[in-house]
Amino acid sequence: MSAIVTRRNLLIGSGSLLLAGCDRITAAPQVRNVLSLGETATRSAQRLLVADRQALAPEFTRADLSPVFRVNGSTRPLADDYTRHTLNGFADWRLVVDGLVAQPMTLSLPALRAAPSRTQITRHDCVEGWSAIGEWTGVPLGLLLRHAGLSTRARYIVFHCADTLSGKPYYESIDLVDAFHPQTILAHTMNRTPLSIGHGAPLRLRVERQLGYKQAKYVMRVQAVDSLNGLYGGKGGYWEDNHDYQWYAGI
Amino acid sequence: MPKPALIYRTRLPIRLWHWTNACALFVMLMSGMMIFNAHPRLYWGAFGANPDHAWLEIGNHGTSGYLTVAGITIPTTGVLGYAMGTDEAFPPLVTIPTHYGLAIAREWHFAFAWVLAAGWLIFALYAIVSRHLWRDLLLTYEEMKPAHLWQDIKDHARLRLPRGEAARHYNPLQKLAYLGVLGLGIPAMILSGLAMSPAMDAAWPWLLTLFDGRQSARSVHFICAAGLALFIVVHLAMVILAGPFNELRSMITGWYRMPPERPGAEDAA
Known part of the structure; x- marks a missing residue:
């Protein structure tokens, strides 16, 4: 050579x-x-600019809906429990609300559907750059938290999900500014039909002033905490822990 | 023949902003190209994702890269879509970080966005307060006449750059280029960048009205970035043509040596 x-x-x-x-x-x-x-x-700067803490994300009309709303991230959780729920139409499925609340709750899907709801046509912005517009109907998160008697010690709301990515459980968290924002809902309906499995059945979070990876799908448990340190990797979400994404996804 | 005079042409605030802005622009362009790599398709309107029509796309079929613009596909293997053994839209040579890393690219992009925006704001105020804008950048009444502009275009096409007393000031096309960057390019980048932020859209809904939707803002952001990149290429070419040593000295120390008149220039005048 x-x-x-x-x-x-x-x-x-x-x-x-x-x-x-x-x-x-x-x-x-x-x-x-x-x-x-x-x-x-x-x-x-963004928290100061939206200082009234109620500034709404833009809402659209049905004429603006994306013809096809791209399914992204997990498309079907693989856990046996979840598969069982899909087979009987989520009849035994219960949402758990616990942590720093006076009155922990478990809620069935019919109970959530019967609860007061908000419907909004909003734009979903992926961190990668694409956007899709969909119509979401669900229970305002603030309503659930007030109902459960949120403790004054609570600072974050954590969403535990049924799906895993690379073998790690998906979860996300938001602060109380976003938790009590009027457009922050736990959506059970998308484009006037029950949430599909690809889009997070039976329940997903909509937190409209942040990017797509905050919009947790397959929400099983809502937990109020005073710190994110003890949970999983400690950075407040799957993407934050494993791929260095920012916890605050307002930009 | 006497040695041509050294004149103090570029004041300190201008030099400081020039270099700060040059640094910020390079980081923004390079990290921006990595962010683009995450979804190398552009749309018009409020929404746009893979099922929707893209007016621009950079992609690949296997190891063949391509660029599609408005329905026309150009093979770009080795440059865009597939280059340096990777299948990214923009190749590792020009991105921050070199290999796919959206989180790190976003950290760089949003940190240097502050440098770019704060630098621009301070410099724009300085240009107004110090009258730099009127004295050096805005075209004079005489320079705005079509005959004058046409003459300047012909001179540039023949690479016949101003010499002697005429080199003391920026020429009309140079002024237009600088005004374009300062008055249009950078503000458009800042505003279209903000329009892509979901939190900013809630705080300032007029951003979406201005650009006709988030995906249009993303397209405008990309087009203006390409414009700024083109400016940098032409700007560096002009520096080399005009004499890189003298030009660099004037942008570092402020002192510029007046290029001597061409022999026989008196006749031309």
Whole structure:
């Protein structure tokens, strides 16, 4: 074997060295600590701008609906329990509301459907860049939390889901500003039909001023907590724990 | 022949903003291309996803990259869609980070967005207060005449750059390019960027009215980014043509050596 270093190989070699060097900078913890200042500034600025805490996400008309609403993320949870629920139309399925509440609750799907509801036609924005418009009907989360007697110690609401990604359970969390926002609902109906399995049957979260990965599907349990530290990876969500996505997804 | 005069042409605030903005723009373009890689399709209107019609798409069939714009498909293997052994829309050479990483790209993008926006705001105020805008950037009445602009276009086409006393000030096309970046390009980037934020759409619904929907804003964001990238290419080419040492010195120290008149320029005047 001759050991001639061709110009082409030298260029490719030094090119990949350069790129590896760049990545060492772009992904270094110290660098990312500095960059996180930008994230803090963005979150603070957006929370200040929507200071009335009630500013509504834009709502659309039925003429604006996406002809096909893309199914994304989990398309069907694989857990045996979930499969059993799908086979009997979620008749035995119960939503658990617990944690820092005076009155923990379990709610059946008919009970949720009979509860006061809000219907909204909103835009779903994926972190990747695409958007789809759908009509959602569900129970305002604030209503459930008031009903359960949310403790004054509670700071976050956590949504535990039936699905897993890469073998890890999906979960998400929001703060109380978003939990009590009028458009934050637990939706059981999409485009006037019961939520399909692809879109999160029987119940999914809509938190309309944040990106798609916050809109937890297959919600099984709503838990009020005072800190996110003790849960799973401690960063408040599956994507936050495993893929470094920001917990606040307002941008 | 006497040595041409050194003049103090570029004041400190302009130099500071130039370099801050250059850094911010490079980071924004490179991290922006990685964010685009997450969904390399563009739409018009409020919504747009894979089932909907895209007016621009970068993709690949196996190891063949392509770019489709308004129904016309151009093979781009080695540049876009498939290059450097990866099947990303924009290749590792030009993205931050080099290999697919949406979370890190977003961290860089939204941190440097503050640098870009704050820098622009401070500089725009400075340009007004110091009268830099009127003195150096806005075209004079004389320069706005079609004959004058046409002459400037012909001079640029022949790469006949101003020399002597005429080089003391920016020429009309140069002024238009700088005004375009300062007055249109960067503000359009900031506003269309904000229009893509679901929280900002709740706070400032007029952003969506301005761009006719979030996916249109995303398309405008991409088109303006391409415009800024084109500006950078032309800008660097002009620096090289005009004399890179002198131009760099004036943007670092402020001092610029007046290029001597061409021999026989008196006749032309």
